[in-house]
Amino acid sequence: MIQDAIAEKLGFLKEDWKQKEKSQKFTDLYARMKTMKFVLLLDDIWKEVDLKEIGVPFPARENGCKVVFTTRSREVCGQMRVDDPMEVKCLESNEAWDLFRSNVGKITLESHPDILELFKSYLFESLRRNQY
Structure with missing residues (x-):
């Protein structure tokens, strides 16, 4: 799902994209994203997301990329190796x-x-x- 959502935002053709194997999707996403600065927002995740498996280049200060995610699970925070966890309370x-x-x-x-x-x-x- 995440691969497909990113592909849509990057403008990959839907019918052509649907026919591709997961490994080809990885290659296409990685090739496009490694030349970009990006912020990837993943909302309400409930299990670890392996960015490398999807084709998302690892975010680093050197490439100017960031991944931000929300979760209610401390376990997911640990699995995702969070650099700067921030707890957000519900609004009154x-x-x-x-x-x-x-x-x-x-x-x-x-x-x-x-x-x-x-x-x-x-x-x-x-x-x-x-x-x-």
Whole structure:
């Protein structure tokens, strides 16, 4: 999945890409990415991601590349050999609402009477899921 998502962002042709073997996908991605500076964001991962296996050049100060990922698993942090772990706490509901409101904007918020209630129900469900 990660290989395919990166390939799409890099503009590889979808039909041509789908026909390739994993090793050819690796070669194509690595060849393209080794000449680039990039930041790769991997959100909500639950197991180790082997960048070398995918075709992502190892991020280093010398090549100006970075990989940032989010996970709720300390075990995954250890497996990924995190350089600078950072724990991010969930926002309080009023903080989440303020952030949502500032990003969505007044016009959108006032465009439909159900937006506030939908946000509240989404927030409640998110908070319920994130409690261990």
